[in-house]
Amino acid sequence: MQPYQGRAAPGARAAPGPAGFGCHADEPSRQVRPVPLPPVQQNLNYYPQIFWVDGCADAGAPCPPAAPAAPFPPPVPERSRKPRDHRERTSAGFLVMFLLILVAFTGVGLSIFKIFHLEKEVDELRESASAERIPPASQKLTGEKSEGMEKEARGAAHVTGNPAQQDLPLEWEPTSGHAYTSGIQYHNRGLLVSEPGLYFVYSKVLFRGSACDSQLLSHVVYKRNPASPGSLVLMEDKATNFCTGQRMWARNSYLGALFKLRKMDSLHVNVSKIALVNFEESKTFFGLFKL
Template sequence: MQPYRGRAARGAAPGPAGFGCPKDQPGRHVRPVPLPPVQQNLNYCPQIFWVDGCAEAGPPGPPAPPGAPFPPPVPDRSRKPRAGRERSVGFLVMFLLILVAFTGVGLSILKIFHLEKEVDELRESASAEHTAPASQKLTGQKEQPLRREARKAAHLTGNPAQQDLPLEWEPISGHAYTSGIQYQDRGLLVSEPGLYFVYSKVLFRGSTCDSQLLAHVVYKRNPASPGSLVLMEDKAINFCTGQRMWARNSYLGAVFKLRKMDSLHVNVSKIALVNFEESKTFFGLFKL
């Protein structure tokens, strides 16, 4: 590097030895001043020149590159951090465990539902087996499902508007009713064969006793058979004495095996001697 030669400012006062010397003094030469060794980490190294015994700072040079005896290693970016991979694997394992747990719970609930349905079916079948009537179990007959049907029955009461025989009855008013049995042609028509309990009650009464015959008869008819068949009968003679009022009850009742289309009727010896109050004279039957 060439030494710098310049002039000091005119009129400048001389400074201390080696510094601030005027540059217009002839015969003075500029020589560089050796500097102490500079630290490697300094970014800027100024140059100082000595001009005829005066120290003068040279123009600033370009900044020196930072000293770095060993540059830091460049990280390898082609490899992913190991901690990130381990975290993603942990999340995946946790998600799979939760999925397996929920699947197991769903299967358990479905299995419990099917078991409850099977238990209900078994209970229904067991209850159906034990609903057969006790009479069927005692007689050894085949058990059948319980039928909730109205029992076939009828109860007729006396009707005062009588004209001729057989007796005419009241089928619907008061205590009278019919269920599965028809009241037709002054009699009860059987629509289903089987065992029936048949009953009839008549109250006879009079103001004077004349010792006449009293008769009370229950009989049946069927279109397949000619004529009529007597089922029950009651007769009375000498049931009163003297010239005074009298009364006599006649009750008939028994079990009969009736066929389909059998019709049952009631006859008496004399209509004028019958008391037709509904609690004193009636007629009916019911299926066993």
């Protein structure tokens, strides 16, 4: 196909050019120049004619104003940094959360340890207070009272049988074996009270013989006081017909009761016959303690 090489008709107005191309009224008219195209090869491809317009066809016609140039588009931000920033923020968030959880668990652990330590101290204080407040039963029986760290000794005495007997009242052993005295004096074969109060007095005697003769056995506890003449019987035990036949025999006599005693009261023990008394310390004894 041959390109068109004619000219524009006189008086005809050329079509306006593409955006961005314009002409001024004082410019001379320009003619359209055809652009040669390569020949068609084997009628397979078709190339249309392309006309290049570089001016207005008619010098007398006004040219349209030139279109303003399009502004440059804003720069496109780099998208490759967004996923990176997102990952960094996620990692930072996980790190902060982990630190907060670690601090919380540390606080809980310290609180549990402190509570356990305080409970242990409270238990120790309770045990020490209980030990100081409650006195043992042995202290009550012996007249010892615990008041904090100080102990107030109360009068008590326990004397045992003495085989070296001569006459009445009975003579006792105040120091050896199970015998002891505390706040009570052993004086003139008796126990001397130095402080008035309520006392428990007790005495035990074992009578034993090789033949039964049905004689009277008596066991008496009495007291004396310099301010009062004579003696006052506190407790007494008498027995008759306690054995039968011609054989060995034994009989226990025990006396015990509460008495209100005065200062300088002295307590003694009498029996009907010294020869029938077994003076072993576990079988014949005498004592008292203050309540």
